Amino acid sequence: MSVIVTPTTTPGASNAADPAGGSPTPGAVSAAPAVRSRFTRGPGRWVVLVLVTVTALAVIAPFLLMLLNAFKSPSDYSTNGPLSLPTEFYTEGLTTYWNQVDYPQKLLNSIVISGTVAVAATVISLLNAFALGIGRVKGRVWIVGLFLLANMLPQEALVYPLYFFAKQVGLYNTQLSVIIIFTVIQSAFGTYLLSSVLTTFPRSVLEAARLDGASRWQVLWRVIFPITRPTLSVLVIFFFIWTWNEFFIPLVMLISNSTQTVPVALATLQGDRLMDAPTTNAGALISLIPCVIFFLIFQRTLTRGVMAGAEK
Amino acid sequence: MSTITVTRRPHRERSYWTYFLPGAVLFTAVIAIPLVYNIYLSLTRWSGVGKPRFVGLHQYTRLFSDELFWTSFRNSLAMIVAMVVVPTIIGLVLAAVLFDYLGRRFRGSVVSVLRATFYLPQILPVVVAGIVWGWILRPDGAVNAILEAIGLGSLAQDWLGDPSFALPTVMLVMVWVQIGYPVVIFMAALGRVDPELYEAAELDGAGWWARLRAITIPQIRPETYVVALTCTIAALKVFGPIFALTRGGPENTTNVPSYFAYTTFFKKLDVGYGAAIATVLTLIIVLVAAGFMVFQARAERKDA
Numbered sequence: 001m002s003v004i005v006t007p008t009t010t011p012g013a014s015n016a017a018d019p020a021g022g023s024p025t026p027g028a029v030s031a032a033p034a035v036r037s038r039f040t041r042g043p044g045r046w047v048v049l050v051l052v053t054v055t056a057l058a059v060i061a062p063f064l065l066m067l068l069n070a071f072k073s074p075s076d077y078s079t080n081g082p083l084s085l086p087t088e089f090y091t092e093g094l095t096t097y098w099n100q101v102d103y104p105q106k107l108l109n110s111i112v113i114s115g116t117v118a119v120a121a122t123v124i125s126l127l128n129a130f131a132l133g134i135g136r137v138k139g140r141v142w143i144v145g146l147f148l149l150a151n152m153l154p155q156e157a158l159v160y161p162l163y164f165f166a167k168q169v170g171l172y173n174t175q176l177s178v179i180i181i182f183t184v185i186q187s188a189f190g191t192y193l194l195s196s197v198l199t200t201f202p203r204s205v206l207e208a209a210r211l212d213g214a215s216r217w218q219v220l221w222r223v224i225f226p227i228t229r230p231t232l233s234v235l236v237i238f239f240f241i242w243t244w245n246e247f248f249i250p251l252v253m254l255i256s257n258s259t260q261t262v263p264v265a266l267a268t269l270q271g272d273r274l275m276d277a278p279t280t281n282a283g284a285l286i287s288l289i290p291c292v293i294f295f296l297i298f299q300r301t302l303t304r305g306v307m308a309g310a311e312k
Numbered sequence: 313m314s315t316i317t318v319t320r321r322p323h324r325e326r327s328y329w330t331y332f333l334p335g336a337v338l339f340t341a342v343i344a345i346p347l348v349y350n351i352y353l354s355l356t357r358w359s360g361v362g363k364p365r366f367v368g369l370h371q372y373t374r375l376f377s378d379e380l381f382w383t384s385f386r387n388s389l390a391m392i393v394a395m396v397v398v399p400t401i402i403g404l405v406l407a408a409v410l411f412d413y414l415g416r417r418f419r420g421s422v423v424s425v426l427r428a429t430f431y432l433p434q435i436l437p438v439v440v441a442g443i444v445w446g447w448i449l450r451p452d453g454a455v456n457a458i459l460e461a462i463g464l465g466s467l468a469q470d471w472l473g474d475p476s477f478a479l480p481t482v483m484l485v486m487v488w489v490q491i492g493y494p495v496v497i498f499m500a501a502l503g504r505v506d507p508e509l510y511e512a513a514e515l516d517g518a519g520w521w522a523r524l525r526a527i528t529i530p531q532i533r534p535e536t537y538v539v540a541l542t543c544t545i546a547a548l549k550v551f552g553p554i555f556a557l558t559r560g561g562p563e564n565t566t567n568v569p570s571y572f573a574y575t576t577f578f579k580k581l582d583v584g585y586g587a588a589i590a591t592v593l594t595l596i597i598v599l600v601a602a603g604f605m606v607f608q609a610r611a612e613r614k615d616a
Contacts, residue, residue: 045417052409056429059488063432065454066444082454083461128335135328143332150343152601154549156573156590160353160583161346164360184342187335216327245437247552248570252578263437267556270443280447287440295435299428 063288070094070281077278093282097275101265102257103286109254110244110261110290113175113182118240120183122232125190130220132191133198134206144195150188155248163252177253178261182246186239197231198224237298244291262287347594354587364584371588381589383564384572385596387479388548391568394483395490395547400539402487403494406430408528410495411502412510413520427499431492438489442556445485446472449557472558475565482557482566489553490546494539501535502528533611541604548597569593 069082073090080087097103128147132140162181163172171177201224209223225232247263254260260268266287269275275283354371356364375381415423433441448454449471456468471481505527513523529536551570554560560567560575569589576586 045414048409048413049418049422052406052414052426055406056426059430059491060432062441062444062448062488065448081457082448082452083457124335124338127331131328131332131335135331137328137332147339149598149601150339152545152597153343153347154570154590154593154597156549156551156570156577156586157350157594158343158346159574160577160587160590161349162342165346180338181342184338188339188343191335216331220331241435245435247437247439247555248574251555252574263439266443267439270446270556277447277450277453280443284440284444288436291436295428295432 066281066284066288069278070285072278074276074278077276082277090278093278094286097269097279097283097286101269101283103262103265105258106260106262106265107290109175109259110263113178113250113261114240114243116179117182117186117243118236120179121186121190121239122235124183124187125194125235126220126225126228126232128187128191129194129198130224133195134201134219134224136199140195144192147188147191147195150185151192155185159249159252162249166253172253173255173259175254175259178246178250181249181253182243186242190235190239193235194228194231197228201227234301237301241291241294244294262290350587351591353584354591356584356587358583359581360583367584371584372592374585375588375592380564380567380572384567384569387566387568390479390483391486391547391550392544394486395550396540396543398487399490399543400494400536402491403498403539404529404532404536405524406491406495407498407502408520408524411499412523412528427495430495433489434492434496437552439552439556441489442485442553445488446557449481449485473562475562478558478562478566482553485553485557486547486550490543493543497535497539498532501532505531534608537604537608537611541601544600544604545597548593548600 065082068085069077070093071090072080072086073088073092076084076087076090131137132144137143162177166172166174166177171180205223205227206219209219214222244261245263246261247267250261250264251267254264257265266283269283270280353364355366355368357367357370358364410423410426414426450456451468451470451473455471456465459465459468469477472478509527509531510523513527518526549570550568551574554566554568554571555574558566560571570593573586573589573593576582576589580586
């Protein structure tokens with residue numbers, strides 16, 4: 001069976017879920033050699049390639065414009081406008097933003113929050129899925145349905161009580177509050193996904209382990225964990241990125257300089273209308289760099305998505 | 313033998329529940345209780361300090377006669393067009409071109425790079441992208457500069473500041489944000505399709521368009537449902553881009569339910585009213601999701 005699941009925790013940042021157990025890269029779909037050579041000729045293919053490439057360039061144009069203007073001095077920008085090449089390699093916009101928001105601090109906050117959430121949510125997902133998918137505890141269909149539902153909830157429906165409770169217990173404006181909230185929100189998706197993966201886990205393997213005298217914990221740790229590790233590592237990567245990109249709850253929960261994340265810091269400063277265009281672009285540029293690095297490292301995983309087919 | 317299973321069973325059940333315990337406790341504390349409490353708050357008047365005062369359904373009757381409420385939900389429909397309808401159609405064509413045309417005429421790396429480019433906006437913080445777009449669309453921003461450079465300066469606008477242009481402009485940005493998602497999902501789905509189907513169709517003289525209609529669209533129908541459902545929910549929840557681009561303005565022409573709830577909670581301190589907006593939004597999302605699932609199940613049964 002193939003499970004297609006796509007979490008909806010963030011408005012824009014969605015995610016790829018690959019239903020088939022690993023799809024070949026499109027280019028690898030090789031027709032029979034004779035057929036292939038028949039269709040690879042002709043100038044028409046270049047026209048199509050150019051059209052699609054132009055579309056792709058349009059998609060990255062905002063980033064190119066950002067790059068172009070991140071290295072301009074404000075006076076250069078005001079005299080020559082947004083389209084000219086910088087007259088000098090001006091890096092003060094970058095350093096201004098870096099110091100103004102204490103960027104290393106923000107980067108550390110984002111890494112701590114996203115990293116903790118990614119690992120904790122994956123652990124919780126695995127434990128939940130072990131009980132639901134392998135243990136098949138009573139009412140598991142309803143429980144999984146509940147987690148699926150939780151996954152669709154708008155954060156607005158939770159935010160005020162969370163904000164209020166966090167204030168009551170002294171967790172307001174702490175990273176811990178955001179870590180706990182997103183551990184639960186991300187693991188709602190992880191539980192849903194992993195439960196369906198583990199439901200199809202070969203019973204014979206579990207039976208064999210049990211006959212060898214393995215305890216429940218050993219089955220989880222020595223059998224299920226190693227086998228599902230590829231899926232788990234994909235979950236860790238996705239949870240990290242989704243949490244990194246989260247905006248609404250961090251905006252509400254984190255109000256001081258020492259706790260805010262990279263995206264919240266940029267949005268807050270922009271909201272104060274304190275930044276000129278080059279500084280805005282420089283700020284956006286250094287806010288995006290960690291994501292771009294992450295994207296380049298995990299490009300294949302991210303674009304090919306979660307492999308949920310478990311019949312291998 | 314049977315006595316052994318009987319005695320072992322209760323123990324087994326209990327020990328699986330212990331694995332579920334941490335998750336269940338966290339879920340209750342962070343999702344179930346806040347959700348219920350929010351529904352309770354929607355029946356009260358409260359500024360966030362002191363005790364909430366129970367007012368019954370007052371906030372809901374207030375909501376339905378509030379012009380802003382209807383505007384924000386009308387804008388949700390615009391967001392669905394921009395985040396579901398348009399990206400799904402464009403994504404379908406792009407995925408089919410990348411997979412069934414370029415994928416067979418160029419090396420795989422060409423297609424991989426193009427696919428990654430389309431996907432890039434999806435993995436970046438949408439707020440940061442929104443801020444870049446906000447600058448590009450400013451009256452003195454890059455769009456107007458480009459228009460002037462190519463002699464169309466008369467078309468220059470205050471794209472996000474003019475009430476008649478703001479919503480269409482935001483919609484275009486949302487298309488840009490979303491486009492990579494259907495492309496990636498559809499391409500992954502096409503990887504599952506037997507290449508011989510395409511080859512046979514091609515040898516029979518079916519052109520690209522005929523193959524798109526006869527093979528691609530029917531084959532990836534399950535993914536189309538998933539994309540449509542998840543994007544519709546994302547469109548109903550959209551917050552970050554609105555916050556970064558327009559803050560709901562000008563004159564509320566780009567206000568959406570989530571931003572409306574946010575300002576009501578935290579700027580107007582009208583917590584009961586904010587909770588009512590959030591509850592209605594939740595209800596709509598749940599209904600939309602349930603509707604989709606029923607529709608999909610029915611369609612699958614028809615196919616079978």
